[in-house]
Amino acid sequence: MTSRMGGSILLRHLGGRLFSTTTTAVRSAATAEVANYFMYGGSAPAKGMAMWVRVFPVRMASTTASPAVSREDKATAAKDATGKDGAGTPPSAKKEIVSYWGIQPSKLVKEDGTEWKWSCFRPWDTYNSDVSIDLKKHHVPTTFLDKVAYWTVKALRIPVDIFFQRRHGHRVMMIETVAAVPGMVGGMLLHLRSLRRFDHSGGWIRALLEEAENERMHLMTFMEVVKPRWYERALVIAVQGVFFNAYFVGYLLSPKFAHRVVGYLEEEAIHSYNEFFKDLEAGKMENIPAPAIAIDYWRLPADATLKDVVTVVRADEAHHRDVNHFASDIHYRGMELKETPAPLEYH
Known part of the structure; x- marks a missing residue:
């Protein structure tokens, strides 16, 4: 794959994410000239123009204000955080803690129907110990x-x-x-x-x-x-x-x-x-x-x-x-x- 083809694919897929659309006019012109060179085979960009091209995250390069949050969104967020209309039980009391892998733990119960509360072992790991085993055995060292x-x-x-x-x-x-x-x-x-x-x-x-x-x-x-x-x-x-x-x-x-x-x-x-x-x-x-x-x-x-x-x-x-x-x-x-x-x- 040639450098022009690679640059064309990269700009088509990532251009909107990596380059801010709200930068200065000089930087926009430089970006357009470089894109014209890679995508359409135009003349090589000038050295001074190419020097302006940088890769920034969108949030860091953008100068626009954050989108407004509606009252309904704020009310929903407050309800999720506090439990009920800004006041109520904390989320830790309402949501069960998930495992390290982000998987919701399954609900296990004991034979009597009560909830299983141990995470270090499961109900199928339990057993009745054989206490009739001989405790006095001793292996005589020979070798x-x-x-x-x-x-x-x-x-x-x-x-x-x-x-x-x-x-x-x-x-x-x-x-x-x-x-x-x-x-x-x-x-x-x-x-x-x-x-x-x-x-x-x-x-x-x-x-x-x-x-x-x-x-x-x-x-x-x-x-x-x-x-x-x-x-x-x-x-x-x-x-x-x-x-x-x-x-x-x-x-x-x-x-x-x-x-x-x-x-x-x-x-x-x-x-x-x-x-x-x-x-x-x-x-x-x-x-x-x-x-x-x-x-x-x-x-x-x-x-x-x-x-x-x-x-x-x-x-x-x-x-x-x-x-x-x-x-x-x-x-x-x-x-x-x-x-x-x-x-x-x-x-």
């Missing part, structure tokens, strides 16, 4: 990597015990900020591996991401029970930054070792929730009513207490323990899961 993973977790528990003592609410809040990291990291890396190799994931991507989401809901629940102090928030940021990168590198080097570490972390989490439960039963901590978010997420009865919440969360941790120990005992061959000959050893 060298198993022993490294076991003693690494035991060493990490020492500073946590010193810092939190018997402040169980703050302790489990810190645990959940760490426990929600491995599932996301593992799911992300398996997702990328599936894309690179054009292979199926064997269902493990979804399983690990659901684990991360479940751990995050544990955190959202205990945020309603205890409020973290400023130094605890700072500690969370520091620990998450270190743990995420360490686990990321560890998973790249050895997924077996990474899953084994998580399995032992979950065993320690079960121990922490056992101590939490004992103090609640002994009356050392107040057995307050369960937060509303926990009642809806785990489908607990309306009169559920904090002890019921600890029970279902502990069962979730036991499930994650078994999943990660099993993941460590399998290996991938074309993303298809193959069990190792040696069975899981629990006692």
Whole structure:
């Protein structure tokens, strides 16, 4: 396409928007001369005339007054802003806040017909936790990597015990900020591996991401029970930054070792929730009513207490323990899961 043809198309489509029609006579003449050159093949514009041509937004270049607004338009705008003839309920009370993408959120209701008020999870994400799961299972470390993973977790528990003592609410809040990291990291890396190799994931991507989401809901629940102090928030940021990168590198080097570490972390989490439960039963901590978010997420009865919440969360941790120990005992061959000959050893 020649420069004249390109200039002709550009001026035809954008000329009315980019050039003001209310500029001075000199600038109008310059614009007309340039348009004549591009569109009709006239003589080249003079240097002095071409220098006047500039691209301005219409609002900036125009010298005309803004169009008048009628009384009816003003009344309509005032009614929309205030709710009713300039006085009434504010718009925030009349209009529902839309999502980030500008999509009107759908109206969800619970089984009893009341409105669903949680945005961090939906009714189809709720479930009844299996509290009959064995809480005493322990994977006996046999290989060298198993022993490294076991003693690494035991060493990490020492500073946590010193810092939190018997402040169980703050302790489990810190645990959940760490426990929600491995599932996301593992799911992300398996997702990328599936894309690179054009292979199926064997269902493990979804399983690990659901684990991360479940751990995050544990955190959202205990945020309603205890409020973290400023130094605890700072500690969370520091620990998450270190743990995420360490686990990321560890998973790249050895997924077996990474899953084994998580399995032992979950065993320690079960121990922490056992101590939490004992103090609640002994009356050392107040057995307050369960937060509303926990009642809806785990489908607990309306009169559920904090002890019921600890029970279902502990069962979730036991499930994650078994999943990660099993993941460590399998290996991938074309993303298809193959069990190792040696069975899981629990006692």
